[in-house]
Structures are given as structure tokens and as C-alpha cells.
Amino acid sequence: MLKHRVLVAALLGPLFLWIIYLGHMPLAVLVLLLCSLMWHEFQKITLPTMTLPERLLTFILGLVICGRSLGLIPNLYPNLFLAGLILLLFILLLKNPLPLENSITKLSLMFLGLFYCFALLPYLSNLREEPHGLGLVLLALLTTWSGDTAAYFCGRAWGKAKLYPTISPGKTRAGAYGAIVGALASSFAVIALFEIPISIGHTIALGILIAISGILGDLAESMLKRAYGVKDSSNILPGHGGILDRFDAFLFVIPITYCYCTIVLDLSGG
Numbered sequence: 001m002l003k004h005r006v007l008v009a010a011l012l013g014p015l016f017l018w019i020i021y022l023g024h025m026p027l028a029v030l031v032l033l034l035c036s037l038m039w040h041e042f043q044k045i046t047l048p049t050m051t052l053p054e055r056l057l058t059f060i061l062g063l064v065i066c067g068r069s070l071g072l073i074p075n076l077y078p079n080l081f082l083a084g085l086i087l088l089l090f091i092l093l094l095k096n097p098l099p100l101e102n103s104i105t106k107l108s109l110m111f112l113g114l115f116y117c118f119a120l121l122p123y124l125s126n127l128r129e130e131p132h133g134l135g136l137v138l139l140a141l142l143t144t145w146s147g148d149t150a151a152y153f154c155g156r157a158w159g160k161a162k163l164y165p166t167i168s169p170g171k172t173r174a175g176a177y178g179a180i181v182g183a184l185a186s187s188f189a190v191i192a193l194f195e196i197p198i199s200i201g202h203t204i205a206l207g208i209l210i211a212i213s214g215i216l217g218d219l220a221e222s223m224l225k226r227a228y229g230v231k232d233s234s235n236i237l238p239g240h241g242g243i244l245d246r247f248d249a250f251l252f253v254i255p256i257t258y259c260y261c262t263i264v265l266d267l268s269g270g
Contacts, residue, residue, distance in 0.1 A: 012237075020137055023128045028070040031125050035066045037243040039117040041233040045224065046109045054092055058110050061085045062118040069122035117244075120251045123258040130258075131267045135194030140210060140257040143186040144249050147211045148218075150182025151175035163215075168222040176215055183211035202265060209260060210253050217252030221245070 019026050039062050043050060050058070064082055067073040093107050128137050155175030163171040187207035191198050198206070221244055225233065233242030261267060 020124075020128065020141075021134065023125075023133065027128055028072055028125045031070060031121050032063070032066055032072065034243055034247065035062065035118045035121050037236065038121070038233075038247065039113060041236075041242045041244050042113040042117050042224075045228050045230055045233065046113065047106065050106075054089070054110075057085065057089050057092060058114065061089065062114050065114060066118040066122055069119065070125050116251065120255050121247065123255040124250070127254060127258045127261065130261060132194065132196045135190065135196045136257065136261055136267075138194065139187060139190045139196070139206070140253050141250070142190055143183045143207060143210045144214045144253050146186035147179035147183035147214055148249065150185075151179035151215075154178025154181075164219055167219055167226055171215075171219070179215060180208055180211040183207045183214070197267060198265065206257065206260060209256055213252040213256045214249035217249040220252070221248035 016030075019030050036059070039059060043055065043058075061082070064073065064085065068082075089110070090107070093103055124137065127133060127140070130136060151171075152175065154177065155170075155172040158174040159172030161173045162169065163173050163176050184204060184207035187203050187210065190196075191203050221233070224244075225231065231241075233244035236242050237246060
């Protein structure tokens with residue numbers, strides 16, 4: 001298992017970073033592919049009994065949402081198209097012979113999945129297009145990884161009190177504190193390395209935000225898997241699980257980093 005984990009990371013990690021370096025269309029296409037795979041995993045876990053028309057229509061709706069966010073879909077009445085797809089999906093669900101409460105649950109899970117799988121990760125491509133975008137994306141990614149690594153070792157060394165045992169029994173408060181310390185160290189290192197014009201105060205704020213967002217993103221996916229009794233979202237990545245398992249933290253980190261950098265900070269003059 002460890003051998004497979006290391007091999008997959010060694011092969012796909014550099015490729016992922018290379019596409020981030022390229023940015024623009026290669027990154028947008030990668031994000032679209034990752035979102036599609038995440039939706040497939042989400043649907044298999046939560047809605048395995050979806051009919052083929054429901055599956056296709058929901059997938060097309062997700063592609064439109066993601067493609068619009070990435071700028072891959074031209075501005076030809078996209079909102080009207082989205083409204084039409086949502087209406088068709090609702091009509092399709094009304095024909096479902098299941099009890100009404102089951103139909104409402106099904107509809108709710110569909111739209112939760114669309115938001116979770118198609119609306120969050122596109123901020124990765126959007127952040128890359130910002131001034132100092134490469135550094136900001138690597139800030140989010142490397143700080144998350146550093147925080148996760150620090151959480152693991154701190155949790156093993158000093159972890160006794162559980163952070164949220166009903167959702168993730170392995171996570172500890174010591175691990176959470178370690179994640180914040182590791183994220184802060186990484187944020188200072190990345191910002192200095194890429195010469196991003198961010199003050200010390202904003203560097204600290206970003207490090208803490210990324211650490212907390214990563215923990216919450218991890219807990220969100222753990223809650224999903226525990227609710228449906230699955231260990232991994234899929235086995236597409238040997239030793240790592242599924243796409244959701246690998247990107248769960250980033251789904252929260254990336255949008256929050258993007259919002260902080262575009263709303264709180266002004267890097268256009270850097």
C-alpha cells in the first residue's frame with residue numbers, strides 16, 4: 001500500500017504542479033476533469049440509484065456550472081440555459097415514484113453534490129489568473145500540505161484529546177494546533193520565496209485561514225463518508241483513495257484563499 005502511495009504521488013504530483021505552472025487552458029481543463037471525477041464519486045456514494053436520465057442531466061448541469069466559472073463556456077445566455085436545466089431536472093424528479101420525502105432528499109443531495117463538486121475547485125484556475133497567481137496557488141497548496149503533515153506528526157506525538165470523534169476519530173486537537181503552526185511556517189516561506197507583496201499580518205491571517213479551512217474541508221468529506229459507511233470515495237488512486245479524498249481540504253482552502261486575496265488584499269499593483 002505504501003509503495004503504491006509513493007509511486008502515485010511521484011508520478012502525478014509533478015504533473016499536477018506542471019499544469020499549475022502552465023495555467024490558463026491546461027489548468028482549466030484539468031479542473032473540469034477533476035470536478036467530473038469528484039461528481040462521479042459523490043453520486044456513487046450518495047445517489048447510487050439515480051436513473052440514467054437523472055445522471056446525465058445532472059452531470060451536464062455540473063459541466064455548465066464549472067465551465068461557466070472557468071470561462072470555457074461563451075456568454076450566450078448561460079443563466080437561461082442553467083435555469084432550463086434545473087427546471088428539467090425538477091420535472092424529471094417529480095415523475096419519480098419514490099415517496100415525496102425521498103424525492104426531496106434526492107433533490108437536495110443532487111444540488112449539494114453540484115455545489116461541492118463543481119462550484120469550488122474552479123477557484124483554483126481563477127486564483128492562478130490573478131497577479132502573483134502562481135505563488136498564491138502554491139501558497140494554498142503547499143501550506144495545506146505542510147499543515148496536514150504537521151498535524152499528522154503532532155497528533156501522533158501528543159494527540160490525546162479528540163477534535164471531532166463522531167466524524168473523524170483519528171483527528172486530535174494537538175494535530176489541529178500542529179496544522180496551524182505548520183501552515184504558518186509554510187505561508188511565510190512561500191510568500192518570501194515568490195516575493196508576494198503581502199504584509200506580515202496578512203501572511204499570518206492567510207496561514208491560519210488555510211489551516212482551519214483545510215481541517216474543515218477534511219472533516220466535511222469525513223462526515224460524508226461516515227454517513228454512508230465508506231472508507232474511501234473511490235479507488236482511482238492506488239494508496240490514496242479517490243479524487244475527493246485527495247482534494248477534500250483544497251475544496252475549502254482554494255475558494256477562501258481566492259476571496260481573501262481578491263477582496264481583502266490588493267495585489268494588482270505588485
